[in-house]
Amino acid sequence: MEKRVFFRSNWLPWLLLAPQLAVVGIFFFWPAGQALVQSLQQQDAFGTSVTWVGLDNFKALWNDATYLASFQTTVIFSALVTVLGLSIALLLAVFADRVVKGATFYKTILILPYAVAPVVSGLLWAFMFSSSIGVVTYALHKIGFDWNHLLNSNHAMALVVMAAVWKQISYNFLFFLAGLNSIPKALIEAAAIDGARPWRRFWTIQLPLLAPTTFFLLVINMVYAFFDTFAIIDATTQGGPGKATSTLVYRVYFDGFRGMDFGGAAAQSVVLMVIVIALTVVQFRYVEKKVQYA
Amino acid sequence: MTFTRTALAIAAVTAAAFALPAQAATEIQWWHSMDGALNDWVNDLAKDFNASQSEYKVIPTYKGEYDQSMAAGIAAYRANNAPDILQVFEVGTATMMYSKGAIKPVAEVMKEGGVKFDPKSYISAVSGYYTAPNGQMMSMPFNSSTTVFYYNKDAFKAAGLDPEKAPTSWPEVVLAAAKLKTNGSTCPFTTSWMTWAQVESFSTWHNVSYASKFNGFGGLDARLEFNSPLHVRHFENLANMSKQGLFVYKGRAGKASSSFISGECAMFVGSSGSYATIKRDAKFQFAESTLPYYPDVPGAPQNTILGGASLWVMSGKPAANYKGVAQFFSYLSSPQVQAASHQRTGYLPITMAAFELTEKSGFYKKNPGTEVPVNQMIRKTTDKSRGVRLGNFVQIRAIVDEETEQIWTGKKTAKEALDSAVSRGNELLAKFQAANK
Numbered sequence: 001m002e003k004r005v006f007f008r009s010n011w012l013p014w015l016l017l018a019p020q021l022a023v024v025g026i027f028f029f030w031p032a033g034q035a036l037v038q039s040l041q042q043q044d045a046f047g048t049s050v051t052w053v054g055l056d057n058f059k060a061l062w063n064d065a066t067y068l069a070s071f072q073t074t075v076i077f078s079a080l081v082t083v084l085g086l087s088i089a090l091l092l093a094v095f096a097d098r099v100v101k102g103a104t105f106y107k108t109i110l111i112l113p114y115a116v117a118p119v120v121s122g123l124l125w126a127f128m129f130s131s132s133i134g135v136v137t138y139a140l141h142k143i144g145f146d147w148n149h150l151l152n153s154n155h156a157m158a159l160v161v162m163a164a165v166w167k168q169i170s171y172n173f174l175f176f177l178a179g180l181n182s183i184p185k186a187l188i189e190a191a192a193i194d195g196a197r198p199w200r201r202f203w204t205i206q207l208p209l210l211a212p213t214t215f216f217l218l219v220i221n222m223v224y225a226f227f228d229t230f231a232i233i234d235a236t237t238q239g240g241p242g243k244a245t246s247t248l249v250y251r252v253y254f255d256g257f258r259g260m261d262f263g264g265a266a267a268q269s270v271v272l273m274v275i276v277i278a279l280t281v282v283q284f285r286y287v288e289k290k291v292q293y294a
Numbered sequence: 295m296t297f298t299r300t301a302l303a304i305a306a307v308t309a310a311a312f313a314l315p316a317q318a319a320t321e322i323q324w325w326h327s328m329d330g331a332l333n334d335w336v337n338d339l340a341k342d343f344n345a346s347q348s349e350y351k352v353i354p355t356y357k358g359e360y361d362q363s364m365a366a367g368i369a370a371y372r373a374n375n376a377p378d379i380l381q382v383f384e385v386g387t388a389t390m391m392y393s394k395g396a397i398k399p400v401a402e403v404m405k406e407g408g409v410k411f412d413p414k415s416y417i418s419a420v421s422g423y424y425t426a427p428n429g430q431m432m433s434m435p436f437n438s439s440t441t442v443f444y445y446n447k448d449a450f451k452a453a454g455l456d457p458e459k460a461p462t463s464w465p466e467v468v469l470a471a472a473k474l475k476t477n478g479s480t481c482p483f484t485t486s487w488m489t490w491a492q493v494e495s496f497s498t499w500h501n502v503s504y505a506s507k508f509n510g511f512g513g514l515d516a517r518l519e520f521n522s523p524l525h526v527r528h529f530e531n532l533a534n535m536s537k538q539g540l541f542v543y544k545g546r547a548g549k550a551s552s553s554f555i556s557g558e559c560a561m562f563v564g565s566s567g568s569y570a571t572i573k574r575d576a577k578f579q580f581a582e583s584t585l586p587y588y589p590d591v592p593g594a595p596q597n598t599i600l601g602g603a604s605l606w607v608m609s610g611k612p613a614a615n616y617k618g619v620a621q622f623f624s625y626l627s628s629p630q631v632q633a634a635s636h637q638r639t640g641y642l643p644i645t646m647a648a649f650e651l652t653e654k655s656g657f658y659k660k661n662p663g664t665e666v667p668v669n670q671m672i673r674k675t676t677d678k679s680r681g682v683r684l685g686n687f688v689q690i691r692a693i694v695d696e697e698t699e700q701i702w703t704g705k706k707t708a709k710e711a712l713d714s715a716v717s718r719g720n721e722l723l724a725k726f727q728a729a730n731k
Binding site: 042043044045046047048049051053060064066131132133150151152153238239240241242243254255257258259260261263264 | 361365368371372389392393394395396543544545546552553556558686688689692695696697699700702703705718721722725728729730731
């Protein structure tokens with residue numbers, strides 16, 4: 001049953017919508033429009049000379065092999081961050097859900113990393129794995145594993161993924177735990193009485209009921225991996241070695257804010273915007289259909 | 295950092311409350327990137343200047359690392375809220391210089407302020423870096439450093455090398471590294487600032503071009519040239535050293551310095567500005583020496599390249615502010631202030647008078663090695679060694695980092711990596727040229 005509200009006047013709905021529209025307009029459409037305009041321009045750092053260059057910025061990106069390579073890097077990075085972040089958090093949430101004694105303590109500890117700023121989290125991991133002073137590097141070296149994220153691109157990728165996942169687990173954990181709590185105990189007890197073992201109960205009852213939460217977190221984590229991780233990458237590897245950990249958003253940050261190439265960075269953010277719109281469409285048209293809302 | 299800033303803010307507020315004069319002084323905003331001990335130095339400079347007169351008040355503000363404070367300054371300029379003085383690192387020189395109308399050349403500021411100003415009193419490698427093609431000095435040299443060679447005397451002694459004699463040529467460096475390795479060193483040689491030390495400084499030290507048009511000094515149409523046979527030879531040499539474990543890559547920017555300070559790496563090329571930190575933290579005997587070179591290259595060694603930063607005056611301020619800036623700059627360039635700064639920070643004395651004053655005071659005798667950077671810099675510069683002035687330089691340096699890393703990982707040969715860095719960098723130069731036509 002759908003409820004519908006009818007407005008007699010024409011202006012009232014617009015008035016009620018106005019604050020929301022203003023916020024969206026100022027904080028989304030305006031900057032997005034600016035990015036579009038800037039992507040067609042070439043300007044010096046101070047903005048004193050601005051020339052229209054048409055699609056030159058996009059052409060330059062298309063011809064830049066390292067830019068095309070960063071698509072692959074981004075896909076690998078985002079997939080790893082999302083899959084690892086979700087599965088580890090789910091595992092922890094399932095365990096925490098069963099803990100009876102000291103549950104609050106465990107939960108608080110698990111939520112702590114979320115309070116750490118991305119760049120601090122990056123520095124923390126960079127220190128632990130530093131080639132000359134890192135404790136983890138030292139320990140790994142003792143057991144015969146030569147860790148060197150400065151030269152080994154797999155190590156570098158592993159490092160940024162660990163730092164990014166560690167930071168995001170708390171958030172995922174909170175939602176999974178809340179999701180698990182909202183599943184009626186009676187369902188699980190009934191299954192237990194029928195003789196279902198814990199693994200089977202989790203697989204056939206809890207996980208399907210968590211689907212809406214998982215879908216929501218999937219979207220959030222993808223967005224996180226795409227947009228919020230440049231500080232972590234900057235603090236740990238700066239996109240190196242070579243361009244092995246330079247994701248799309250790290251390039252936008254570096255070229256725009258460090259290199260002051262505003263036209264190029266704007267073109268890159270337009271590309272990113274298109275990708276995210278496409279992703280959102282796919283997620284909500286196809287993935288969401290598989291999600292059962294209770 | 296936040297703590298320091300809060301403390302500074304409190305200090306500033308308290309100071310302002312106590313120092314409310316009958317007649318308000320003209321305030322001069324100075325944004326800079328000096329943190330830690332260097333922040334104290336900058337604050338002392340401003341304090342002493344403010345105490346020396348009552349008309350102007352210089353207010354220094356820390357705005358983050360070099361690239362951050364530069365970005366902040368540019369953003370502020372776009373919002374019509376720029377500081378009077380902005381400290382910009384040497385890499386940003388071309389960006390500042392070609393920014394039409396955003397800055398006021400320092401020569402102009404000094405002339406209008408009625409202050410005596412002689413660009414010739416500066417060490418030529420320093421003043422040349424900040425001088426426009428028409429001979430006008432654009433910014434005020436402030437903290438200049440250069441690349442030098444450090445080595446661990448204790449490690450040298452243990453390996454049977456003469457601790458009083460640093461290797462002067464690259465072949466000697468290789469030999470010394472081999473001996474250190476045989477003696478058990480896991481990192482005989484390393485370098486920080488791969489791009490600054492091993493490409494830019496390497497070029498001027500051997501008097502070969504880094505880029506055409508006198509490394510960009512001659513105009514915007516300069517293109518990179520650091521894939522010459524000599525550059526390739528140098529990186530092949532480093533690649534061979536890397537393969538044999540004689541050279542160990544320790545990361546970008548200044549990351550390698552901690553590996554030298556910890557004693558892990560025995561020989562190290564780094565900034566002369568690191569001297570104070572190494573002296574404070576290293577638990578071994580060390581010495582500072584001139585950079586190695588290839589003896590068969592004619593003209594080598596020439597002079598090393600400048601690093602550090604200079605002070606730029608932003609445009610569009612009231613005339614009174616410019617008068618104050620001129621007074622402040624004239625205070626900064628006095629030999630006494632210069633010499634004291636040089637001895638306190640390890641940065642170069644940027645005028646000859648300050649160098650002579652420091653020499654006379656016996657500072658170099660008491661602190662052996664501190665004269666090395668000066669001697670490397672005050673040699674006569676040539677058109678190829680005056681410095682490098684290129685647009686989009688921050689990104690070009692990042693490209694050089696990325697490409698040379700491929701050499702140490704074995705993915706590319708020295709020639710392939712340098713060729714690729716040159717062609718990628720040239721695209722950025724073409725872009726900068728188009729944007730600043």
